[in-house]
Amino acid sequence: MNIEQTLKDAEQLLAPWCKETFHPEVNRLDVAIQVDDLRAAVGALLAARWGYLSAVTGTDLGIEVGQLEALYHFCNGPAITSLRIHLPRESDACLPSIADIIPSASFFERELQEMLGFAFSGSKVSERLFLPDDWPEKVYPLRADFSIEQAAPVAGRRADELPEQGVVGGNTFVIPIGPQHPALKEPGHFEFTVDGEIVTAAKMRLGYAHRGIEKAAESRNWIQNLYLFERICGICSHTHAMAYSLGVEKLAQVEAPPRAQAIRELIAGLERVHSHLLWLGVAAHEAGFDTLFMYSWRDRETVMNLLEQITGNRVNYSANVLGGVKCDIGAEQAKAVKEGLTYLETRIRHYLEVVTTDAMFLNRTRGIGTISRDEAEKFGLLGPTARASGLSRDVRLEAPYGAYHHFPVSLVMETNGDLEARCVVRLKELLVSCFTMRTIVDNLPEGPLTTRMPRKIPAGETVSRIEAPRGELFYYIKSKGGENPARVHIRTPSLCNWVSVLEKAVGHQLADVPMLIAGMDPCFSCNDRVVTVNRPSTNETWSWKQLREYGIEFYKR
Structure with missing residues (x-):
C-alpha cells in the first residue's frame, strides 16, 4: 500500500x-x-x-x-x-x-x-x-x-439498592448474569430481557476490575510503565509490553536490534498459542464439553513451560525492555521450543478435527451467533471474530511491525461467521503461528539484544498498533519531553467486539448466551482501567496508608 x-x-x-x-x-x-x-x-x-x-x-x-x-x-x-x-x-x-x-x-x-x-x-x-x-x-x-x-462515594443508588430483578410482565423476565458468576472467568454484569426462552434485549456493565492504570502511568517514568502495562492482562501481558515498547521506541527514534525483534515475535507467538488454548477450554466448558476443556488446558501447560524456560516467568514474562529484550534463545531453548511445537501441532490438529466433527459441540456452535461480513464491518469487529466472518483485518499483515517484515504470517479466514467458524479460525491460526515460530528459531538473526534508550523521551505523540490474540491492540502515547508520559490511552480489542455480543444475543435462546460471550474471547481486565475508592462510610476520610492496607493502591500525580 x-x-x-x-x-x-x-x-x-x-x-x-x-x-x-x-x-x-x-x-x-x-x-x-x-x-x-x-x-x-x-x-x-x-x-x-x-x-x-x-x-x-x-x-x-x-x-x-x-x-x-x-x-x-x-x-x-x-x-x-x-x-x-x-x-x-x-x-x-x-x-x-x-x-x-x-x-x-x-x-x-x-x-x-x-x-x-x-x-x-x-x-x-x-x-x-x-x-x-x-x-x-x-x-x-x-x-x-x-x-x-x-x-468520596455519595449517598444514592448503591448496588444493594438496585431495583429487584425478575418478572416484567407476562412471560417477560430480566435475567441478571454477574458480576460474579460461574460462567464468567472475570467480573462483568449483564442483563438479558427474555420472553420465555428468547432474548429480546441485552445490556452490560463493565468496570469491576478497578486499577486506574492509565492515570497511574502519568506519575511513573517510562521504564516503570513498561511493567505496569504488562499487568493489564495476564493472558496477553507480552502483547501490551510490546505495543508500549514499540511506541516509546518510535518517539525516541530508536529501533531495537533484529535479534530482539525476532525474539519478541517468537514470544508473541507462544503467547497466542497460550491464549487460544485457554480460550478453547473456556468455550468447551461453556458448551458442556469438559473433556475438551481439560485436555486443552493440559496442553496449554506445554506453552507455559516453554515461556518459563525462555523468560523465567509463566504469566507476566517481562521479556521486553525499552530498546530490546532481556532474554536470549540459546541452543537449549531452541531445542525445547521445536520439540514443544511438534507436540502442539499434533494436538491442535486433533482439536480442529474435534470441533468440526463432534455432534454435541456442533449443536452449540454451527449456525449460532452468525455475523455476516457486512455486519462485522459495521460492528467494527477485530481479530479472529472478524476473520471468521470473512473480514480481512490483521495488523500483522496490514501494517507489519517489528520482525513481521522478515517473518510474516499467513492470513486465516472463514466465511460462515458463526461460533464454529470462530473456533476454526483460532485453531488454524495456531498452526500458522507454530510454523512461523519454527522459522524464527531456525533463522534467528545474530547480534545484540538491546540498544541504548534515553531517559527523557522527546516531545511528540505516536500510535502503536499490534495484533493481540483477540485482535488489534491500540496504544496512543504522548510525551512532553520529560521522564514521564503526558498521556497513554489503551484501546483493547474486547471493547470493539462487545457490540456484536449484545446485538447477536437478541433473538437467540438464553442458553446460547454463554457461548456467544465466550465466542468473542472477552477480556474484562483489558477494558477496566478506571479508578474507584471503596470506603465503609461516606463520612470517613482514609489516609493513603489506610487505603493501601485495605488492598487498593492509588497513585498520586
Whole structure:
C-alpha cells in the first residue's frame, strides 16, 4: 500500500471540513475540524470506505490551556487519519454522537464521558458503563486536576439498592448474569430481557476490575510503565509490553536490534498459542464439553513451560525492555521450543478435527451467533471474530511491525461467521503461528539484544498498533519531553467486539448466551482501567496508608 497516496486521499475527502492538517508521523494525518463537522467528516470517510474507526482518544490539555481534546483515529492498513477536535474545558459544549452510524463508538463515547467529562448529543444511553453508581457527579478520573479526595462515594443508588430483578410482565423476565458468576472467568454484569426462552434485549456493565492504570502511568517514568502495562492482562501481558515498547521506541527514534525483534515475535507467538488454548477450554466448558476443556488446558501447560524456560516467568514474562529484550534463545531453548511445537501441532490438529466433527459441540456452535461480513464491518469487529466472518483485518499483515517484515504470517479466514467458524479460525491460526515460530528459531538473526534508550523521551505523540490474540491492540502515547508520559490511552480489542455480543444475543435462546460471550474471547481486565475508592462510610476520610492496607493502591500525580 502506498501510504502517502492513501493519506492524500483522506486529506481530499476531509478538505471541506479541514481547518488545519498535521503529520505527527510519516504514516499519520491529523485533521483539525470543528465540532459541528464531526458527523459529516466521519460520514465522508465511511462512504469512501476509507478504513475503520479504531479508537477515540480523549485528553485533558490542562487548566492553563482550558481545553479538552478528542482524537477519532481511523485506520486503513498502515495509514492512520485522526480527526482532532478541541472543546472548552469548563463549558457545556458537547460532541455529536456517532454511535448510530458506528455502533462500536458507543463504548468509546461512554468512556470519554465518564473518564474525562465529554458530553455527547444524540446519545441514547445514559447509564454508566465503567464508573460505579455512587461515584460523584462531575468528577472525572482522567482530568489533569483529579485528586483522590474528589472520589468520596455519595449517598444514592448503591448496588444493594438496585431495583429487584425478575418478572416484567407476562412471560417477560430480566435475567441478571454477574458480576460474579460461574460462567464468567472475570467480573462483568449483564442483563438479558427474555420472553420465555428468547432474548429480546441485552445490556452490560463493565468496570469491576478497578486499577486506574492509565492515570497511574502519568506519575511513573517510562521504564516503570513498561511493567505496569504488562499487568493489564495476564493472558496477553507480552502483547501490551510490546505495543508500549514499540511506541516509546518510535518517539525516541530508536529501533531495537533484529535479534530482539525476532525474539519478541517468537514470544508473541507462544503467547497466542497460550491464549487460544485457554480460550478453547473456556468455550468447551461453556458448551458442556469438559473433556475438551481439560485436555486443552493440559496442553496449554506445554506453552507455559516453554515461556518459563525462555523468560523465567509463566504469566507476566517481562521479556521486553525499552530498546530490546532481556532474554536470549540459546541452543537449549531452541531445542525445547521445536520439540514443544511438534507436540502442539499434533494436538491442535486433533482439536480442529474435534470441533468440526463432534455432534454435541456442533449443536452449540454451527449456525449460532452468525455475523455476516457486512455486519462485522459495521460492528467494527477485530481479530479472529472478524476473520471468521470473512473480514480481512490483521495488523500483522496490514501494517507489519517489528520482525513481521522478515517473518510474516499467513492470513486465516472463514466465511460462515458463526461460533464454529470462530473456533476454526483460532485453531488454524495456531498452526500458522507454530510454523512461523519454527522459522524464527531456525533463522534467528545474530547480534545484540538491546540498544541504548534515553531517559527523557522527546516531545511528540505516536500510535502503536499490534495484533493481540483477540485482535488489534491500540496504544496512543504522548510525551512532553520529560521522564514521564503526558498521556497513554489503551484501546483493547474486547471493547470493539462487545457490540456484536449484545446485538447477536437478541433473538437467540438464553442458553446460547454463554457461548456467544465466550465466542468473542472477552477480556474484562483489558477494558477496566478506571479508578474507584471503596470506603465503609461516606463520612470517613482514609489516609493513603489506610487505603493501601485495605488492598487498593492509588497513585498520586
